[in-house]
Amino acid sequence: MLKDPVQRDLFSDEHNLFRAQVIKFIETEVLPYHNDWDEKGVVTREVWKKAGEAGMLCPTVLEKYGGAGADFLFSAIVIEEMGRVGASGPGFNIHSEMAAPYVSEFGNEEQKHSWLPKFVTGEAILGIAMSEPEAGSDLKRIQTSATKNGNDYIINGQKVFISNGQIGDVFIVAAKTQKDVSSKNMSLFLIEGTREGFSRGQNLKKIGAKAQDTSELFFDNVRIPEKNLIGPSEGQGFKQLMHGLARERLAIAIGCVAKAEGALDNTLDYIREREIFGKKLSDFQNTQFKLAEVRSDIIVGRCLVDQLMSQYLSNHLHLDTAASAKLWTSEMLGRTVDTCLQIFGGWGYMWEYPIAKAYAEARVERIAGGSSEVMKSIIIKSLFKDLGINAEFN
Ligand SMILES: Cc1cc2nc3c(=O)[nH]c(=O)nc-3n(C[C@H](O)[C@H](O)[C@H](O)COP(=O)(O)OP(=O)(O)OC[C@H]3O[C@@H](n4cnc5c(N)ncnc54)[C@H](O)[C@@H]3O)c2cc1C
Structure with missing residues (x-):
């Protein structure tokens, strides 16, 4: 695995220990089964239960509701490690970061007590x-x-x-x-x-x-x-969604950077092995320059999402900033997987190659959770509001 391109001061030893456990879990409980799940179109309930036992579901839920009461960085670790290896089947992120927060933030005590403990264990999937x-x-x-x-x-x-x-x-x-x-x-x-x-x-x-x-x-x-x-x-639903979508879009942005890192990692392995015209693929300046661009994009993305995670932790993340992050990182991931796939040549188009899956999977990031066009609408509305210009779009 690639070393992180930037110093990630946000993460403590405790976070790093959790990351190591998550990586191990994915290696043993997710990746060996993923092709089978791809065939079946769904994952097993067993992996949800095991993820619950490993503390990977809804880590931020408070202890009084059965959770670990951990900070959002524990959530980010699960998103990053699942994303990095293309483990797209188990919808842990949707469950923990995109759905459960509506109960933990807006639910009444009865809803919290009856549902949150089950979301944490994986007994109830959301x-x-x-x-x-x-x-x-x-x-x-x-x-x-x-x-x-x-x-x-x-x-x-x-x-x-x-x-x-x-x-x-x-x-x-x-x-x-x-x-x-x-x-x-x-x-x-x-x-x-x-x-x-x-x-x-x-x-x-x-x-x-x-x-x-x-x-x-x-x-x-x-x-x-x-x-x-x-x-x-x-009548509170739209407001609740607008609040929740900032976290959802940050989660998507975190995933996009990790997926781009995974694609680069994968490509670096390939170029060291593949020979053309009597040279390694890594010897060509085109390969080097393309990957330098990819690496630079990833560094920019990493700095951006780490900064926004800090803002989220201190309750300062705005809907429009989260929209900018989702817009930029999803477009960046699209560029990255396209560049990387090209370096694989025809093999990159073959389904058994992880880069082919990464390419197909990256496409949805510019659509789900609000499309790039919707992100632009949010950004411009906010910018124009500050300037007193009306930005109603049709
Ligand atoms: C794999 C996947 C998983 C998903 N998971 C969920 C889920 O769990 N829960 C859920 O509720 N939804 C989910 N979605 C739905 C997703 O959020 C929507 O697909 C997305 O919001 C876009 O809506 P739409 O598909 O209806 O496209 P439309 O709204 O019909 O958009 C059509 C086109 O118009 C563009 N457009 C939008 N606004 C403007 C504008 N102002 N000006 C110009 N063009 C514009 C769009 O960007 C798009 O290109 C998922 C989608 C996918 C593909």
Whole structure:
């Protein structure tokens, strides 16, 4: 494995010890099974349970809710090490960093006590269901409805592209309590997969991350108690998502830098072995210059995400800064895997080569969690707001 290009002062000995344990876990419990999971389109529940035992799920959950009460850097370590080796099947990151924080930050005590301990152990697997066939970037237009009925809500609608969709036990679902385009009537609900009227659609076929069970979900008159609403009152969903998406985008940015490092590492192994025109591939100036560019990109990305992790730890990470990081690192990862694959020649296009998988998997980073265009909209809105210019986009 490549040495880190920059001094990572953020990480203590305790973090480094945890990193070594995570690397070992991935080598023994993830990588030997990953091809099989790719074939099956889903990972096993067993790996979730084992990851829970290893402290890799929801490390930041407080001790009183069954967690380790660790800082976000422990989360970052899991994201980095899974990303570096292309372990895209187990949706630990979605569960721990993109979904569970809605319960730990906005849930009531009952929700926290009943769900968080199970998220930490892997007994309950979680997903976040925002996107719909007609509403991805424009979340305000979601159609899934939550209609009050006595002390219950009745949920109707459809979600698409939901990570952990087949294996998930419970989902945080965005729904509207009134039919309109405004974000004011959006709320988040905890919906268990055992509820009558809930069903899972296709495990969608993707160009990469084949072991990740990205799925359709359907809600047909699903009755849930009002205590499953997240937050003190209806209509908080959009605000909660905007808050949560900053952490989600930082998590994606951390993953992108680690994936780029993995691609470079992999390519450095290859160029030392491969011979063309009687020379090693590493002897060609083109190879050297291309990889120098890749290395420089990674150093810039590493400095950026480490700085933003610091901001997150001190509660200073802004939505627009997280958007900039997601935009830049996902585009950087795209450049990196393209350059690296080219260096492999035809072998880089073969599925059994990790660089081929890395190439396919990198593509989604510019789309999921908000596309690059959505990131640009967030950035420019914030910039123009500071200048007093209206940046409503169509
Ligand atoms: C593998 C995978 C996993 C996913 N996991 C989840 C999940 O777990 N939960 C979940 O809720 N969602 C998930 N998603 C959905 C993802 O968040 C959406 O795909 C994404 O937000 C884009 O929405 P869309 O696909 O509907 O594209 P659209 O919104 O239809 O966008 C179409 C195009 O318009 C562009 N666009 C957007 N805004 C503008 C603008 N202002 N100006 C110009 N162009 C614009 C977009 O960038 C894109 O190029 C996942 C997606 C994938 C592919």
